[in-house]
Amino acid sequence: MRMHFLRIYPKVVMGTRPLKLYAWCLKPFTKFLMCGLFSETTDKVPEFEDLQFEAKSSKDSAWYDVALFLAHRKTSLGEVEVRVRFIGYGAEEDEWVNVRKAVRQQSIPLESSECRSIVKGDLVLCFKESNDEALHFDAHVVDVQRKQHDIRGCRCLFHVEYDHDQSQEMVNLKRISRRPRYL
């Protein structure tokens, strides 16, 4: 979508009434540039003490926010594991998780203006609701149906496929968090 706009833009400006057309065609771009390009700039690297983590439970493959790191150990394969306390859960739910595969910086909820930063193929953390549970799972964006935003914000629909069970569904932006992006 971004390339599409950028390709058409010079042709319009080069037209017979460049100034008028320029102003006319720039208007939609302002909003587009603001929400499309600028929001894709990389995130500021947080100070270490500001870092917040999420960890993947081996019980259900869902990601939970980490309250505490309680201990660490090395497996016989030389991999480091940490024992985590999940936010909102007690000691009975503590788990040993692999640092490399199952601990990462917390995913970031999206504002409506950032919706264009989510594109086909992206890894996102998606809130999945079923009859007996509502959990956050890794999912990949299969397709995006862009809709006109209104007073309620983003109305776009995101077709996602969950990594852990390959199930698919259409979700709105509120159910998606993105991964931090750094240079």
Ligand SMILES: [Zn+2]
């Ligand atoms: Zn949107």
